[in-house]
Amino acid sequence: MTQYTPAQIVRELDKHIVGQSAAKRSVAVALRNRWRRMQVDASLRYEITPKNILMIGPTGVGKTEIARRLARLAKAPFIKIEATKFTEVGYVGRDVDTIIRDLMEIAIKQCKQEAHQFVAEEAKSAAFDRVLDALLPAARDFTFSEDEPAHQPESPTRIKFREKLYAGDLDDKEIEIKVSETMPTLDVVGPPGMEELTGQLQSMFQNFSSGKTKNRKMKVAEALKVLEEEEANKRLNDEDVRAKALARVEQDGIVFLDEIDKIASNSELRGADVSRQGVQRDLLPLIEGTSVNTKYGVVKTDHILFIASGAFHLSKPSDLIPELQGRFPIRVELESLTVEDFKRILTTTDASLTQQYTALLATDGVALEFKEDGVQRLAELAFAVNEKTENIGARRLYTVMEKLLEEIAFDADGTVRTVQINAAFVDDKLRQIAQSEDLAQFIL
Numbered sequence: 001m002t003q004y005t006p007a008q009i010v011r012e013l014d015k016h017i018v019g020q021s022a023a024k025r026s027v028a029v030a031l032r033n034r035w036r037r038m039q040v041d042a043s044l045r046y047e048i049t050p051k052n053i054l055m056i057g058p059t060g061v062g063k064t065e066i067a068r069r070l071a072r073l074a075k076a077p078f079i080k081i082e083a084t085k086f087t088e089v090g091y092v093g094r095d096v097d098t099i100i101r102d103l104m105e106i107a108i109k110q111c112k113q114e115a116h117q118f119v120a121e122e123a124k125s126a127a128f129d130r131v132l133d134a135l136l137p138a139a140r141d142f143t144f145s146e147d148e149p150a151h152q153p154e155s156p157t158r159i160k161f162r163e164k165l166y167a168g169d170l171d172d173k174e175i176e177i178k179v180s181e182t183m184p185t186l187d188v189v190g191p192p193g194m195e196e197l198t199g200q201l202q203s204m205f206q207n208f209s210s211g212k213t214k215n216r217k218m219k220v221a222e223a224l225k226v227l228e229e230e231e232a233n234k235r236l237n238d239e240d241v242r243a244k245a246l247a248r249v250e251q252d253g254i255v256f257l258d259e260i261d262k263i264a265s266n267s268e269l270r271g272a273d274v275s276r277q278g279v280q281r282d283l284l285p286l287i288e289g290t291s292v293n294t295k296y297g298v299v300k301t302d303h304i305l306f307i308a309s310g311a312f313h314l315s316k317p318s319d320l321i322p323e324l325q326g327r328f329p330i331r332v333e334l335e336s337l338t339v340e341d342f343k344r345i346l347t348t349t350d351a352s353l354t355q356q357y358t359a360l361l362a363t364d365g366v367a368l369e370f371k372e373d374g375v376q377r378l379a380e381l382a383f384a385v386n387e388k389t390e391n392i393g394a395r396r397l398y399t400v401m402e403k404l405l406e407e408i409a410f411d412a413d414g415t416v417r418t419v420q421i422n423a424a425f426v427d428d429k430l431r432q433i434a435q436s437e438d439l440a441q442f443i444l
Contacts (some may be wrong), residue, residue, distance in 0.1 A: 006032045007236075009073060015350045016069050017062045018341045023055055023332040027070050030305060030330065034074075034252065039302075049302060052287065052327055054079040054260075054317060055309040057334025060393020063309040067256040070307075076252035077107035077245075083260045083308075086279045088131045100292040100299050101255050107245035108296060112236065119235040120228075128165060128225035131220060135161055171221035178213040180230055242296050247330075253304040255284070261310030263320035280321045286329045307317070337393055342379035347392050353401055364412035366419060368405075373423040378404070381430055404429050 004012070010021070030051055037048045061202070071078030078103055084094050096379055112330075116123075136158060154162070157206045164170050175267060218226070263276045289302035309394070317325060337345075346354050354375070358368045358373035375396070382396045404426060408419055 003035060004032070004073065004199050009070075012073055013066060017065050017339065018121050018344045020066065020334050020350065022067055023057075023062070023334050025054055026330050026332045027066055027307070032348045033069055033075055034303075034305065039250070042209060046302075049289070050240060050305040050307040052308070052328045053332065054167045054328035055175055055307065055315065055332055055334060056334055057309075058311050058313075058391055059393050060391075060395040061337055062394070063096050063334060064256065064258060065253065067307045067309075071254045072255070074252060075110075076254050077110060078108060078254045079103045080256040082258045082259060083263045084285070086263075086282065096255055096279075096286055097174075097292050099255055099286065100249070100301060100304075101294045102301055103255065103304075104245065104249050104296055107249045108241065110152050111169075111241045111245045111248065115236050115241055116232045119232050122322040123228050123231035123235060124224075126231040127224050128162065129176065130227050130231075131165060131175065131223055132161055133159060134171070134177045134223070135165075135173075135220075136398060139320070165220070168221075170218065173220050174217055175220060175223060176215050176217045177223050177227065179216050179226055180213055214356065247301065249304070250300050251303055255286075255304055255306050257306060260308040260320070261312040261315050264310075264312070264315035265321070274378055280324050284321075284327070287324070303343050327364050331407055336391065337385045339376075339379045342394070342397060343375055345397060347377050349434065357405060361409065361412055365414050365416040366412045367407060367417070368384060368408075369418060369420045371422040373419060374421040374426050377423040377426040378421075383425065400430065403433070 006028035009031055010024045013024045037045055057063060081099050145396060265276050273348045286301050287306050292299045292301060346352055356371045361368055378400060382400045386396050
């Protein structure tokens with residue numbers, strides 16, 4: 001759990017997301033409150049529930065990115081789900097639980113990766129020993145007894161081969177090694193409420209091959225990767241990983257429900273009301289707090305943070321069912337992006353678009369120099385196209401940049417040259433397209 005203060009969280013978000021200070025402050029406080037909750041007395045801790053957030057604003061202004069960056073900051077399990085996914089006939093009432101099951105899978109993966117880091121050096125050393133045994137099968141210097149484990153010195157030959165192995169000199173040499181014979185993971189799908197049983201079935205299929213090995217021929221570099229993974233897995237305690245992942249989902253999990261406005265019951269669109277209200281009612285127990293069976297155990301959703309977002313062009317938050325509205329007490333409105341915002345996105349954020357394209361084309365000898373007037377013109381054109389056609393926010397910058405540099409990227413062949421991206425260059429490549437509404441709609 002992060003110990004960042006709200007101000008520090010906002011500063012971190014500012015590195016990647018331009019503007020939207022109200023939304024950043026709200027999510028920063030929500031994240032800090034999760035840490036604060038863990039500091040209070042246990043008898044009171046359970047009663048403190050997360051204050052879920054509803055973000056309202058047009059597409060491309062940073063709603064998803066705020067939630068994603070927040071999860072990275074907190075090192076929390078995070079899943080983005082589109083609410084419209086649950087409007088399909090036959091899935092309503094069941095699929096909503098897969099949100100939590102998928103979140104649990106993400107947490108398991110996170111915890112395994114973290115556990116691998118603790119045993120990485122030991123696993124790497126064991127993998128090198130196994131590769132050396134394959135390279136020098138006849139030159140094993142000693143047969144160790146139980147009383148004399150691994151304290152015997154290595155022979156000069158083995159030491160020399162170990163040095164070559166560490167230096168990568170043997171990466172392309174083909175060897176035959178024994179690796180664990182694991183069956184592919186089977187997607188066993190059972191009825192709702194039977195997730196533990198289906199998990200046991202999956203484990204049973206996996207256990208059929210447990211302990212079995214097979215010989216495989218591969219290059220040393222590939223063998224080292226396979227064996228490191230295998231040795232690391234041997235050193236993991238599955239029960240510890242499962243318990244840690246379960247606690248992390250329940251206490252730190254973040255679910256981002258995108259396009260929640262699409263399931264709001266607009267009074268002008270009566271035909272879809274029944275389906276939309278049904279989806280809202282199916283989501284309600286998850287957000288209010290319930291127990292969901294997963295193959296890793298029962299997950300309680302009481303303290304999972306839910307962040308919902310929507311443009312609400314054809315509906316409004318009050319069109320959601322009252323119970324669902326009440327579960328999102330914090331509401332923030334995100335503003336449309338301005339020309340100045342586009343300029344900042346292009347140049348001042350971490351790994352900005354201009355930095356990305358400069359680095360990409362530098363690999364082919366092209367040195368891009370983005371001049372201030374060129375960036376200004378790019379921002380103005382992107383803003384103008386958004387005004388004339390569909391407003392897709394900062395995503396418009398990607399299409400504009402791709403079109404701007406399309407010819408340069410195609411012609412780049414390793415020849416060293418410098419290209420200045422100034423206002424004249426931008427106008428030459430894009431102005432005609434941007435001024436024609438029909439062309440802009442299909443090209444930009």
